[in-house]
Amino acid sequence: MHYGFHNSISGRRGYAAALDRAEELGTTAAQLFAKSPRSWRTRSLRPGEAEAFRDALAIGLVRRTAIHASYLVNLGADGELWEKSVFSLADDLEKAALLGVDYVVVHPGSGPAERVREGALKALMLAPGGPWLLLENVAGRGRKVGRRFEELADLIAGTPLGVAFDTCHAFAAGYPLHDDPAGVIDELDRTVGLERVPLVHLNDSVGALGSGVDHHANLGEGQIGAALxxxxxxxxxxxxxxxxxxxxxxxxxxxxxxxxxxxxx
Incomplete structure (x- = not known):
């Protein structure tokens, strides 16, 4: 088991700062943003930055890493927004490959599920040979794709895509983690298959069961509580x-x- 936090890349060390924070805490995993999560603007690697990150991985505690894609990405959109989303995700996949990051996690977006699948696969085509691209389950308001495990299973069937399982999102979508966490994992395994789920976002929930509210709480202090x-x-x-x-x-x-x-x- 590897574990850690989503860490900042701000400061002189850039991307390697996320690993520095993991070292301070003594954790063996780290997640980071490759660029601002609320901007379409990309972020170029500084000279030596990828090498510094890889060197830190080689000698430090961290053994698993993930990049979380921009919150603006909507793989279910149409037109220009879809194109921008695909290219933003491809940029994250390229950065991850240069840095030696294991996973890229993305929220599927809102719109037709077929469009989400097409966008994810196009991003992989634009940035081949990189990390494992994981579609994250969502809390589920509006037309957001990925609220139900069955929907995620359909999205990744016959593709190299995987799934990132978020506990807060699952609870907010109606899965009773507060009452039967083992049963929820049973259902995840039955539908998606645990072999396709390498990463867990472990978060308690401010919102109630089935509320659709994506608001994370400290472990054991939210609506899921100690059952987490x-x-x-x-x-x-x-x-x-x-x-x-x-x-x-x-x-x-x-x-x-x-x-x-x-x-x-």
Whole structure:
């Protein structure tokens, strides 16, 4: 099991700053943005930046890494927005390949599911040979794609795509993690297949069951509560990478909670 947080890349070290923060906390995984998550503007690699990141990976604690795609990406859109979304995602995939990052995670977007699938596969075509592209389950308001596990299973069938499982999003979409975490994992395995789910976003939920509210809470302090420990302790997830996207000011608290649940240290 590898675990860590979504970390900032701000500062002189750039991308490697995300690994520096992981080292400070003693975690073995890290997630980061390759560029501003709320802008279409790309971010060029500085001279030596990719090498510094790879060197830090080679000698440090971190063994699993992920890039989260921009929040503006909508693979279900039409026209110019779809094109911009595909190229933004391809840019993240290219950056991930240069940095040696394992996964790129993207919210599928809103619109026809076939359009989402087409966009994800085009991004892979534009940036071949990179990391594993994972479609994340969503909390599910409006026409957003990926609320139900069956929908994700259809999207990735017959493709190299995988799935990132977010606990807050699943709960907000109506999966009873507060009451039966093992049963939810059963359903995820039955529909998607756990072999296609390498990464878990471990987040508690501010919103109620089925609320559709994507608002993360500290571990054990939201509507899922202590039952979230059942996800950490599920033996079927022992080889997964756990990323916490919890409030940043509470990293130390959430890390202690995770380690207690996992029986680490």
């Amino acid at each position: 420990a059942g996800i950490v302790r599920d033996a079927r997830l022992a080889d997964k990478t756990f990323i916490m996207e919890t409030p940043k000011e509470a990293d130390v608290h959430n890390l202690a909670t995770f380690r207690r649940w996992a029986g680490i240290g």
